[in-house]
Amino acid sequence: MQLRWAHGPQVYVPAATYSTIAPACFTIDIMSRMPFITFEGSEGCGKSTQVKRLAACLERVGIPFLVTREPGGTPVGESIRELLQFAPHNAGMTSETELLLFEASRSQLVREMIKPALERGVCVIADRFFDSTTVYQGAARRLDREIVERLNAFAVGDCVPDITFVLDVDAETARSRMQQPRRADRMEQQPSEFYEQVREAYRDLVRHEPDRITLIDGSREADEIENDIWKTLCSRFPNLTTDD
Ligand SMILES: Nc1ncnc2c1ncn2[C@@H]1O[C@H](COP(=O)(O)OP(=O)(O)OP(=O)(O)O)[C@@H](O)[C@H]1O
Numbered sequence: 001m002q003l004r005w006a007h008g009p010q011v012y013v014p015a016a017t018y019s020t021i022a023p024a025c026f027t028i029d030i031m032s033r034m035p036f037i038t039f040e041g042s043e044g045c046g047k048s049t050q051v052k053r054l055a056a057c058l059e060r061v062g063i064p065f066l067v068t069r070e071p072g073g074t075p076v077g078e079s080i081r082e083l084l085q086f087a088p089h090n091a092g093m094t095s096e097t098e099l100l101l102f103e104a105s106r107s108q109l110v111r112e113m114i115k116p117a118l119e120r121g122v123c124v125i126a127d128r129f130f131d132s133t134t135v136y137q138g139a140a141r142r143l144d145r146e147i148v149e150r151l152n153a154f155a156v157g158d159c160v161p162d163i164t165f166v167l168d169v170d171a172e173t174a175r176s177r178m179q180q181p182r183r184a185d186r187m188e189q190q191p192s193e194f195y196e197q198v199r200e201a202y203r204d205l206v207r208h209e210p211d212r213i214t215l216i217d218g219s220r221e222a223d224e225i226e227n228d229i230w231k232t233l234c235s236r237f238p239n240l241t242t243d244d
Pocket residue numbers: 041042043044045046047048049050177178180218219220221222223225
């Protein structure tokens with residue numbers, strides 16, 4: 001797959017993105033624009049794996065796409081990501097500060113990357129988006145739910161995902177997948193009850209928004225999960241497989 005780097009290590013813009021796509025308005029009907037797809041779930045559940053696989057599927061069928069991630073995805077967002085996840089002085093960061101930094105990264109990403117891409121007729125795939133904040137800062141860190149929702153809404157405006165896949169795996173599976181050498185971030189250093197709270201909060205979100213959010217059994221083989229996701233997308237968004 002031919003991918004061009006833009007703003008950080010996981011933002012890929014295929015060459016086709018800048019071809020002959022006519023400008024379109026974000027508010028046009030979802031049937032006539034490409035979908036905004038997000039992947040959610042606990043650490044190590046397989047989000048980035050499935051994001052890459054979906055990108056490969058889109059590449060195969062010739063659909064222009066943008067892959068991005070949160071926090072990050074823009075120069076401003078990538079600096080915020082480093083501060084949130086790895087900065088040596090972040091140990092004393094309050095939950096409120098953490099919430100505002102996530103929202104700052106998100107509002108930049110929406111305006112600088114996601115909306116312009118959707119308006120150009122590009123399909124957008126995001127590795128985490130605002131559901132992560134609802135779950136981590138709202139449910140797990142127990143910040144005021146209403147404030148979290150209002151800040152999410154302020155950050156994204158009308159840029160709400162068309163479909164969200166929550167990859168669900170138990171703590172043991174996630175832990176075993178995280179054995180490979182990796183740069184453990186602050187969330188991964190939380191106790192196991194935190195993992196369970198996050199998992200349950202995601203399952204709760206699926207129950208509350210079944211039209212947008214699809215729960216995926218992430219414990220299966222990666223190929224099986226990929227097929228499941230692709231089938232769901234093709235039935236929900238026929239323009240992914242037709243030429244119009
Ligand atoms: N379905 C699967 N079966 C077995 N292993 C998998 C599967 N999906 C992903 N993995 C492996 O598990 C590890 C974590 O996967 P991945 O990085 O995709 O998770 P993630 O949800 O993006 O994690 P993080 O939240 O930390 O970014 C990787 O080594 C990946 O190869």
